[in-house]
Amino acid sequence: MVERNRIMAKPDKRELLLDVRGLKKYFPITKGILRKTVGWVKAVDGVDLQVYKGETLGLVGESGCGKTTVGLSLMQLIPPTGGKILFNHNGGWVEVNGNTIKGLRSEIQMIFQDPYSSLNPRMRICDIIAEPLEANGVRNRAERYDRVESLLKAVGLGSHHMRRYPHEFSGGQRQRIGIARALSVNPSLVICDEPVSALDVSVQAQVLNLLEDLQAQYGLTYLFVAHDLSVVQHISDRIAVMYLGRVVEVGDVDQLFNRPKHPYTEALLSAIPSPNPDEKGSKIILKGDVPSPANPPEGCAFHPRCLYAAELCRQKRPQLAEAEPGHAAACHRWKELSLKGVSISKTA
Amino acid sequence: MVFKKLIRNRISLVGLVILLGFILIAVLAPVIAPIPDEFLAMDPNRDPYRIPRYGFSSTPRPPSPEHPMGLTEGQLDIFHGIVWGTRTAFKVGLIVVSVSCSIGIVIGSISAYIGGKFDEIIMRFVDVFMSFPFLIAAIVITSVLGKGLGNVMIAMIMFRWTGYARLIRGNVLQVKQDEYVMAARAAGVSHIKILLRHILPNTIFPVIIQASMNMGSIVVTASSLSFLGLGAQEGYADWGQMISYARNWILGAPGNPMAYWYTVVYPGLAIVLFVLSWNLIGDAFRDIMDPKLQA
Numbered sequence: 001m002v003e004r005n006r007i008m009a010k011p012d013k014r015e016l017l018l019d020v021r022g023l024k025k026y027f028p029i030t031k032g033i034l035r036k037t038v039g040w041v042k043a044v045d046g047v048d049l050q051v052y053k054g055e056t057l058g059l060v061g062e063s064g065c066g067k068t069t070v071g072l073s074l075m076q077l078i079p080p081t082g083g084k085i086l087f088n089h090n091g092g093w094v095e096v097n098g099n100t101i102k103g104l105r106s107e108i109q110m111i112f113q114d115p116y117s118s119l120n121p122r123m124r125i126c127d128i129i130a131e132p133l134e135a136n137g138v139r140n141r142a143e144r145y146d147r148v149e150s151l152l153k154a155v156g157l158g159s160h161h162m163r164r165y166p167h168e169f170s171g172g173q174r175q176r177i178g179i180a181r182a183l184s185v186n187p188s189l190v191i192c193d194e195p196v197s198a199l200d201v202s203v204q205a206q207v208l209n210l211l212e213d214l215q216a217q218y219g220l221t222y223l224f225v226a227h228d229l230s231v232v233q234h235i236s237d238r239i240a241v242m243y244l245g246r247v248v249e250v251g252d253v254d255q256l257f258n259r260p261k262h263p264y265t266e267a268l269l270s271a272i273p274s275p276n277p278d279e280k281g282s283k284i285i286l287k288g289d290v291p292s293p294a295n296p297p298e299g300c301a302f303h304p305r306c307l308y309a310a311e312l313c314r315q316k317r318p319q320l321a322e323a324e325p326g327h328a329a330a331c332h333r334w335k336e337l338s339l340k341g342v343s344i345s346k347t348a
Numbered sequence: 349m350v351f352k353k354l355i356r357n358r359i360s361l362v363g364l365v366i367l368l369g370f371i372l373i374a375v376l377a378p379v380i381a382p383i384p385d386e387f388l389a390m391d392p393n394r395d396p397y398r399i400p401r402y403g404f405s406s407t408p409r410p411p412s413p414e415h416p417m418g419l420t421e422g423q424l425d426i427f428h429g430i431v432w433g434t435r436t437a438f439k440v441g442l443i444v445v446s447v448s449c450s451i452g453i454v455i456g457s458i459s460a461y462i463g464g465k466f467d468e469i470i471m472r473f474v475d476v477f478m479s480f481p482f483l484i485a486a487i488v489i490t491s492v493l494g495k496g497l498g499n500v501m502i503a504m505i506m507f508r509w510t511g512y513a514r515l516i517r518g519n520v521l522q523v524k525q526d527e528y529v530m531a532a533r534a535a536g537v538s539h540i541k542i543l544l545r546h547i548l549p550n551t552i553f554p555v556i557i558q559a560s561m562n563m564g565s566i567v568v569t570a571s572s573l574s575f576l577g578l579g580a581q582e583g584y585a586d587w588g589q590m591i592s593y594a595r596n597w598i599l600g601a602p603g604n605p606m607a608y609w610y611t612v613v614y615p616g617l618a619i620v621l622f623v624l625s626w627n628l629i630g631d632a633f634r635d636i637m638d639p640k641l642q643a
Contacts, residue, residue: 035468075534105536118527122549132535181531 058236115174251327261329363628432585452512460520519551561630564623
């Protein structure tokens with residue numbers, strides 16, 4: 001059952017850093033004064049993810065598909081309902097749960113979405129960045145501040161910013177501070193929860209480049225949650241597409257962009273605005289809304305909106321199946337369909 | 349910075365000046381209204397809060413050079429009572445507000461931070477306290493515990509912390525969703541530090557403002573209880589008690605409604621000014637702390 005969804009990233013074997021199996025997070029729907037649970041919102045409903053050392057895995061999907069919940073569950077910021085999270089800690093596998101996360105906080109860190117609310121307005125920058133250090137055993141204040149100083153330089157700020165408060169910085173600078181905070185404890189895995197979606201496009205590029213530079217410099221692994229495909233394409237090595245709490249397709253960037261195997265991915269790709277005005281767009285407009293995660297459709301969760309839905313799709317939920325090496329999709333009909341991708345040339 | 353704004357605002361400046369006057373009176377009470385020598389001669393250890401009594405006639409006597417505010421029922425010196433009553437007012441106000449505020453902050457913030465069923469239970473408990481009409485509850489408590497200023501304060505604290513608890517709970521519920529709290533949790537910061545360093549500094553100001561507003565109303569309530577005969581001991585310097593002495597004389601003498609005005613005007617004025625000063629300051633605080641009004 002576990003082996004079922006194991007997908008190799010690339011033909012050449014790389015070392016797994018994070019292995020998520022069947023991750024679930026259900027939120028109860030309560031009713032009445034006694035708060036009786038009348039149902040569950042299945043925000044994350046059996047997600048399998050493999051993240052390899054040194055790579056960037058982009059996790060995309062539309063609002064409400066559960067991608068942020070995945071990130072928060074991995075950090076145990078909201079305890080998952082089910083599933084296993086395995087982390088490769090110096091060669092040994094550790095199951096991440098409420099008890100073990102304490103020891104792993106210096107290995108897994110997080111960059112948050114909104115740089116305006118992710119920094120405490122009443123704390124100085126030096127204390128904000130030093131906080132994870134303090135919480136993870138660096139008792140000496142001078143030592144902490146030394147580290148803060150070098151971190152500030154690494155993210156393109158200076159030591160003269162140390163004594164300032166968050167409101168004195170722009171959004172991009174604040175996100176740099178958030179990045180410095182995440183990196184302060186020298187993590188190996190950084191979960192980036194839409195780190196650039198609150199920023200201006202011009203600043204987005206700067207922050208993305210900074211993230212790439214830091215990755216090269218410190219050998220970081222990113223799980224990059226986003227809804228903007230062009231951002232994800234820019235920074236990711238592999239991409240996982242989520243729909244209604246499940247991963248529907250996962251693969252290398254060029255595989256997924258050039259040869260999507262899931263109709264949902266095809267629709268997402270067709271919606272990327274093209275910078276070329278002469279290019280004739282053929283957007284696939286999906287009908288209807290995302291179904292409620294409290295009451296997901298039978299069979300394939302995407303079938304009510306799918307252009308290619310067949311009888312089987314209404315009855316049986318498809319599992320992720322490998323379509324080509326390192327590329328898997330959860331679609332019954334991937335073999336019959338020839339889906340349209342977008343041609344990208346990832347020039348690094 | 350806050351202080352500068354308080355001074356620049358004309359209304360709060362008035363409040364500040366009145367309050368400063370009361371503070372001066374309270375601090376300098378032994379100088380302004382010392383225990384008269386003849387009483388000190390009788391009892392060297394006389395409690396200065398006991399108002400000197402100049403005779404046994406019940407009819408008040410009007411102001412005179414020796415007694416600038418006159419003598420109230422039972423020949424008690426009004427001036428002495430007002431001056432030392434200022435100390436009583438501060439004592440009651442500060443103790444009740446600080447203790448009930450602290451209890452409210454601790455219970456409210458922990459309840460909200462833990463949340464879930466625990467929060468639900470605590471809040472129902474708070475509801476029980478809030479469902480009693482305050483004055484009646486205070487009367488019941490003081491009649492159970494016995495008369496006296498200390499017991500009045502206990503009764504008030506018992507039924508006042510709930511307001512602060514509710515206020516801070518609402519703020520904490522909001523702030524604990526903020527990403528910087530998430531970030532602190534992700535960093536592995538302990539719960540106590542998250543509460544003290546991240547949540548309370550961002551939630552406590554409305555409570556402080558509420559507390560300064562309540563300073564006045566606490567003193568009014570304490571006075572009401574004293575007026576009803578539940579508060580201070582007989583002859584103890586307390587504004588509420590001073591008004592209670594005036595109860596029989598408020599309507600004046602037949603044909604002369606103003607005959608005994610001094611028995612009620614002076615203590616009444618003291619209470620009104622005291623409450624007013626705190627409310628003005630509280631109002632100004634609220635405006636200053638309102639982030640929407642900040643440049």
